[in-house]
Amino acid sequence: MTWNNRLAALRPLLLVLVVWPLLAGCGIYSFTGTNIDPAVKTFSVATFPNNATNGPSFLAQRFSEDLRDYFQRNTTLKLVPRDGDLQFEGQIVAFDYAPAAIQRQDGQDQAGINRLTIQVRVKFTNTKDPKQDFEQTFQSNGDFAATQDITAINNDPAAVGRITARIITDVFNKSVANW
Incomplete structure (x- = not known):
């Protein structure tokens, strides 16, 4: 597997790892739209x-x-x-x-x-x-x-x-x- 193929396969995981802390960090966001x-x-x-x-x-x-x-x-x-x-x-x-x-x-x-x-x-x-x-x-x-x-x-x-x-x-x- 070439380096570009490995990077392409890992891209969704990297996206989750970057976005998740942003959403979880604030502690009050939910996917139902509440702000509690x-x-x-x-x-x-x-x-x-x-x-x-x-x-x-x-x-x-x-x-x-x-x-x-x-x-x-x-x-x-x-x-x-x-x-x-x-x-x-x-x-x-x-x-x-x-x-x-x-x-x-x-x-x-x-x-x-x-x-x-x-x-x-x-x-x-x-x-x-x-x-x-x-x-x-x-x-x-x-x-x-x-x-x-x-x-x-x-x-x-x-x-x-x-x-x-x-x-x-x-x-x-x-x-x-x-x-």
């Missing part, structure tokens, strides 16, 4: 009460559980019942279903699409770095055919879950990905 200080080991999520005037009965528990699950899947942090290094609390403040697109049929204005909007107020506390604390309202929505009844949507956890999943992603990005 190594001193942070735990997180806690209080149940987010549903303070909206309407919405399905499962919403508070479901949102809180989904937020916990998302952090467990996407970080190495340990979930604790309370007083985590990262703490999430808040409330569901709006669950609104309203026409989003008006169409004229037979001389009358009717909803062509209805939009469900959910707003969640989140208070985030980072006990290791209080400069990262925030309190913010996150919002997302989903459009549904005008023929779909709000009761059917309320009783469909998957439909509501698609909307709250976007809110959870936004909370995750704001709190640990610094986006």
Whole structure:
């Protein structure tokens, strides 16, 4: 084997040896896009009460559980019942279903699409770095055919879950990905 062939064969290994210390050296980068200080080991999520005037009965528990699950899947942090290094609390403040697109049929204005909007107020506390604390309202929505009844949507956890999943992603990005 010639010197050039040996060098070509070792090139991927050399690249890993050069790049790995750069990534590992900072100690807070991860391939999930998080930017978590190594001193942070735990997180806690209080149940987010549903303070909206309407919405399905499962919403508070479901949102809180989904937020916990998302952090467990996407970080190495340990979930604790309370007083985590990262703490999430808040409330569901709006669950609104309203026409989003008006169409004229037979001389009358009717909803062509209805939009469900959910707003969640989140208070985030980072006990290791209080400069990262925030309190913010996150919002997302989903459009549904005008023929779909709000009761059917309320009783469909998957439909509501698609909307709250976007809110959870936004909370995750704001709190640990610094986006």
